[in-house]
Every structure is written in structure tokens, then in C-alpha cells.
Amino acid sequence: xxxxxxxxxxxxxxxxxxxxxxxxxxxxxxxxxxxxxxxxxxxxxxxxxxxxxxxxxxxxxxxxxxxxxxxxxxxxxxxxxxxxxxxxxxxxxxxxxxxxxxxxxxxxxxxxxxxxxxxxxxxxxxxxxxxxxxxxxxxxxxxxxxxxxxxxxxxxxxxxxxxxxxxxxxxxxxxxxxxxxxxxxxxxxxxxxxxxxxxxxxxxxxxxxxxxxxxxxxxxxxxxxxxxxxxxxxxxxxxxxxxxxxxxxxxxxxxxxxxxxxxxxxxxxxxxxxxxxxxx
Amino acid sequence: xxxxxxxxxxxxxxxxxxxxxxxxxxxxxxxxxxxxxxxxxxxxxxxxxxxxxxxxxxxxxxxxxxxxxxxxxxxxxxxxxxxxxxxxxxxxxxxxxxxxxxxxxxxxxxxxxxxxxxxxxxxxxxxxxxxxxxxxxxxxxxxxxxxxxxxxxxxxxxxxxxxxxxxxxxxxxxxxxxxxxxxxxxxxxxxxxxxxxxxxxxxxxxxxxxxxxxxxxxxxxxxxxxxxxxxxxxxxxxxxxxxxxxxxxxxxxxxxxxxxxxxxxxxxxxxxxxxxxxxxxxxxxx
Numbered sequence: 001x002x003x004x005x006x007x008x009x010x011x012x013x014x015x016x017x018x019x020x021x022x023x024x025x026x027x028x029x030x031x032x033x034x035x036x037x038x039x040x041x042x043x044x045x046x047x048x049x050x051x052x053x054x055x056x057x058x059x060x061x062x063x064x065x066x067x068x069x070x071x072x073x074x075x076x077x078x079x080x081x082x083x084x085x086x087x088x089x090x091x092x093x094x095x096x097x098x099x100x101x102x103x104x105x106x107x108x109x110x111x112x113x114x115x116x117x118x119x120x121x122x123x124x125x126x127x128x129x130x131x132x133x134x135x136x137x138x139x140x141x142x143x144x145x146x147x148x149x150x151x152x153x154x155x156x157x158x159x160x161x162x163x164x165x166x167x168x169x170x171x172x173x174x175x176x177x178x179x180x181x182x183x184x185x186x187x188x189x190x191x192x193x194x195x196x197x198x199x200x201x202x203x204x205x206x207x208x209x210x211x212x213x214x215x216x217x218x219x220x221x222x223x224x225x226x227x228x229x230x231x232x233x234x235x236x237x238x239x240x241x242x243x244x245x246x247x248x249x250x251x252x253x254x255x256x257x258x259x260x261x262x263x264x265x266x267x268x269x270x271x272x273x274x275x276x277x278x279x280x
Numbered sequence: 281x282x283x284x285x286x287x288x289x290x291x292x293x294x295x296x297x298x299x300x301x302x303x304x305x306x307x308x309x310x311x312x313x314x315x316x317x318x319x320x321x322x323x324x325x326x327x328x329x330x331x332x333x334x335x336x337x338x339x340x341x342x343x344x345x346x347x348x349x350x351x352x353x354x355x356x357x358x359x360x361x362x363x364x365x366x367x368x369x370x371x372x373x374x375x376x377x378x379x380x381x382x383x384x385x386x387x388x389x390x391x392x393x394x395x396x397x398x399x400x401x402x403x404x405x406x407x408x409x410x411x412x413x414x415x416x417x418x419x420x421x422x423x424x425x426x427x428x429x430x431x432x433x434x435x436x437x438x439x440x441x442x443x444x445x446x447x448x449x450x451x452x453x454x455x456x457x458x459x460x461x462x463x464x465x466x467x468x469x470x471x472x473x474x475x476x477x478x479x480x481x482x483x484x485x486x487x488x489x490x491x492x493x494x495x496x497x498x499x500x501x502x503x504x505x506x507x508x509x510x511x512x513x514x515x516x517x518x519x520x521x522x523x524x525x526x527x528x529x530x531x532x533x534x535x536x537x538x539x540x541x542x543x544x545x546x547x548x549x550x551x552x553x554x555x556x557x558x559x560x561x562x563x564x565x566x
Contacts, residue, residue, distance in 0.1 A: 011460035021365025029389040091293035114551045116490025122540040123307045179289035207393025210492035214524040241399045267391045
């Protein structure tokens, strides 16, 4: 075999291997999606939306408390986390810019973004659950908000920086004060990007389970009071899936299906908004 | 009046930004404070002892720490070659028509919550491992594979992005010299993207260390170190997830907080290394 033949052979083998690994990777991932859809469609019925959790064996058992609890937890966490994240991101992009402080905050929030969420859960347990003496929806909200803030902060920072400085200068030249320039020019210019960041942040937080295990805990009944333990789709899913009862496991799949569709939907929506903006 | 609002707004943004910094410091402080009882009781032995017996008030974190290290190592062992293969496929081999749909589906799958990977693992993957390797099917090996699948999409996407930054002109010059595709990948693309690739691997490592739900389903939570990777085991996140709501004594709690502190430090160091050492250069590029 000549040197060239050998190189061509090695080339073929490597290219074959990496195409194969792409197939393996995608194969696994589609397997998971298939399992989700097949089990999910099978398990979803009207009862799930109208009934609350019941002991195994009961026909009239559902996920209403978890669906509503999830919406409340994620909704309130978003209401807390988004404004704080946007404010901090505004500081980095518009005031701090390349200053030392701003760079440190960027680095730290990058690290926070990848910090294990279960550690955030134990932190919130220590500062809220222990002093209050019991699990509560508020503790879950705080844990989710802490996870969300760095994501919103970093995307806001990136997206505001993309707004051309000529726009700012033009507004300044008209005599506008800085806060007005930021509110009416910069925010408007970066609207689509920031919205995408918010959607991705909600999607990320919506799938969190670990930090809720010992903050908002769980509840089998519908509850609107954040100072009490509160059910969430993810924790309910965890409990049901690890239970030995077949009908509970089935409800776990229903919860898994609803949650993944919600999260994939948010991700796709976020991407579409960015695409549309780029296309313009 | 406008001046006042202007000042207020500027200070509000600065206040919130600095609060994020303080929050991180607060997290470390609180975890440390709550660990002091365990630290006082066991000292450095906590890290080296593997006996975890809540009923005897004896807590040693070694089994959990080792479990975290081993499961993460296994995950990287399985995931790195496949992820780099996927990245090479996406950035160099795939025809233009495939690139975007395959790339987007991989990125979307990275968004699926880890609790779902865990559930799939428990119901569909554990039986396979049980049939092939015997035993319960629950344990280190299963956890390593599930973790690998979980971090694969993320790793592949970031590695692909790093590879895509290679200037076309470098690749074209190599092709013009008669290089095969593999020559170009090996001698041009990988060296050019090296820092970014290593950074993405370390970042994935950081995720694997702290990943909780995907492994909680399939690990078994047994505080024992076994040479058999098909035997049930535990890791720091698995211990926290399973035992936090069960802990009944102060010392038990304190030991769990010490584990959380160790996990936080581990992931902080890993992520900081990836970010500051390898990804600094590529960060502004995207």
C-alpha cells in the first residue's frame, strides 16, 4: 500500500467513524424523544387536567395541582428574576462596560450559570426553609430565580451590546438623559434578543427538579398559597416515576410529555424570534 | 428631576449587578456555616472515610465524592469521542442540507430536562444493562452512560462552534496542498479550535459533576465503594437529592451541607478553569 492509499484509507475510516458517532448520538436522542411521545400520548387523558393527585389505584387521579403549581412557581420566579437580570445586564452593557467590576460580574455569572442546581437548592433550604421551619413555594421561587438571573443577565448584556452606539449617540445629541436613551432606544433595539433570552431562561428553569426537591417540596392537592409547600410537574414526575405503582408511573410519563413539549416549544419560539430579527 | 431619575436608574442597575456578586459569596458562606458542625466532628476524615451510617451518627463523604468522580470520568470516557465525532460531522462532513436540521435537533435535545433523561434511563436503559451485564442494572456504569448521553449534545454543539471558527482560507490552503479531509481536520481544524474544544469538554465535565436528576434515578444511592461498576453506588448530588428531606439530626444535615459545599467548590474550580483558561479567547467571537 502506498503512502497515499494509506492516507486515503485512514481518511475514509475516520470520516466513517465520525458519521457513525453522529448517527449514534442522534439515535439515542431520537430514542428518548420517541419514548416520551409514545408513552406521553398513551398516558394523557382529560382526567389529568381536572383531578388532583390521588393514591394509586384511583381512577380519578390527575396532575392538576402539579400543572398549576408549576405555572405559579415558574411564573413568579420569572417575575422576580427577569427584571433583576435585565437591570444587572443593563449595568454591564451600559454603565460598567469594560470596567474591572463589570468583567468580574460577567465571569461570576458565567460560573453561576453552570453551578449545580442542587447546591442552589441546599442554599435556599438553609436561608428560607430552615428559618421558616417548613417547605414553601416561596423557597422554590427563590431557588428558580437564582438560577434564572445569570442567564437573563448574560443575554441582556450581549444583546444590548449589539445595539449600534450611533443610535445612542443620536439620542444623546437630542439632549435625552441616559436612562431615557436606555429605556427608549437601547431596550427597543434589543427587544427581540432580550425576549429570546427570557424565553430560554424560562425553559431552563421550567425543567429544574433538584432545587425544588427540598424547597417547594411537593403537595398532592391544589394550592395557591406560596407560603405552603407546592407541587411542581418535575418533582411530581420524579416521585411518580420512582414509585412502584403502574398507574402512577403512567402519570409520570404524562407529566414528562407535557413538560418537554412546553420546554421544546419555548426553545423553538425563542429561536424563531431571533431568526426573524436576523432576517429583517 | 430628570437628573435624579437618571442617577436612581444608574444606581439601581449597579446595585443589582453587585448583588449578584454578593449572592455568590453568600452561597459559599451559608454552605460553610452549615458545614461547620460536620467539619468540627470529623475534620479532614470526612473526605477520606467512606462509612456513612446515619443511625450511628457517622458520616464520611468518600463514597459520594469518589462516586461523583468515577461517574463523571465514565461519562467523559463515553461522551468525548462521540461528541467530537458529531462535531466533526456537523462542521466538516455533513452536506449543507443536513447541517442545520441535525445541528438544531442536537441543540434542542440539550434543552430536554435532566429528570426526563433519568426517567428514560430507569425504564428503558436499566433493563438493557441488566440483561447484558447482570446485576440490578442500577449503578455506576448506567449512571455514566446516561450522563454521557446528557452532556453529549451540549459538548457537540460547543465543539462544533469552536471548529466553525476556523478560517476557510486555512482549510483551502491545506486542501490545495493535497491534504485529505482528515488531514485538514487533524492538522488545521483541531489545532485551530483546540482551546475552544478543551474548554467545552471541561464545561461539560462541570455539568456532569453537578448533574443530579439524570443519575438519581439510576445510581442506587448505596454508600459503598465497589470495584464493580455495575453495582449500585452513590455520588454527591444523588446523596443530596435522596437524603436531604430525610435528615433528622443536626450532624446529618451538617454533613449533607458539607457535601454540597464540596460539590460547589468542585464545580466552581472546574468551570472557572474552562472559562478563564480555555474559553476566554473564543468568548467574544460568537
